[in-house]
Amino acid sequence: HLTIPHKFVCYTDKPIKGISIRLLSEDLDGWFAKFEVFKEAGSVLYLDLDTVVVGEIDSLGRDIEEAGEAFWMLEAFSPLRKWASGIMAWTGDWSQLVFHCKRYAGLYFTDQECIGKALKGNGVTPRLIRRSYYHIYSYKHHCLEGLPSGAKIVCFHGKPRPKEVRETWMKM
Numbered sequence: 001h002l003t004i005p006h007k008f009v010c011y012t013d014k015p016i017k018g019i020s021i022r023l024l025s026e027d028l029d030g031w032f033a034k035f036e037v038f039k040e041a042g043s044v045l046y047l048d049l050d051t052v053v054v055g056e057i058d059s060l061g062r063d064i065e066e067a068g069e070a071f072w073m074l075e076a077f078s079p080l081r082k083w084a085s086g087i088m089a090w091t092g093d094w095s096q097l098v099f100h101c102k103r104y105a106g107l108y109f110t111d112q113e114c115i116g117k118a119l120k121g122n123g124v125t126p127r128l129i130r131r132s133y134y135h136i137y138s139y140k141h142h143c144l145e146g147l148p149s150g151a152k153i154v155c156f157h158g159k160p161r162p163k164e165v166r167e168t169w170m171k172m
Contacts, residue, residue, distance in 0.1 A: 004062060006045075008020060012024065022036070026102065038101070039098060041095065042092075045060065054152060054169055055151060069091050069092035072090065073087075073088050074087040075130055082128075083116055084157065086157060087153065101115055135148075135150050139162075140158065146169075
């Protein structure tokens with residue numbers, strides 16, 4: 001679903017045959033392990049494992065490449081939050097966030113709280129990846145009656161998880 005030149009990298013604690021991986025090395029538990037992706041520099045699009053791409057996402061990739069040095073986070077689905085970390089993007093070198101996020105990991109319940117605090121501590125307000133502009137939907141808020149027309153990305157936050165859903169569009 002991404003036709004512009006790109007490299008796919010999977011962060012994991014176990015080698016996977018045939019897939020380009022980066023082994024996790026920071027000893028961070030659960031969703032906090034995602035902080036290690038900030039070691040990637042350049043034009044980076046990060047998708048959580050529970051984020052499913054169902055359509056072409058070239059426009060998102062091009063917007064990231066053309067923006068200059070910047071940091072984006074997904075517009076949250078909950079009205080109680082501003083950002084979500086299921087989709088993030090950055091251009092440039094944001095590796096200092098690994099250190100700052102690790103520092104906040106014990107103080108906050110969610111990874112997006114840690115990331116938001118680390119960015120704010122460095123004087124950065126993330127740009128929003130607008131859900132409506134990029135056709136990003138929440139499975140539990142928008143897809144229970146089927147995949148919305150024009151959907152490009154479906155986020156699974158909370159329950160159910162993608163492996164628990166047996167929709168035909170999940171096999172695309």
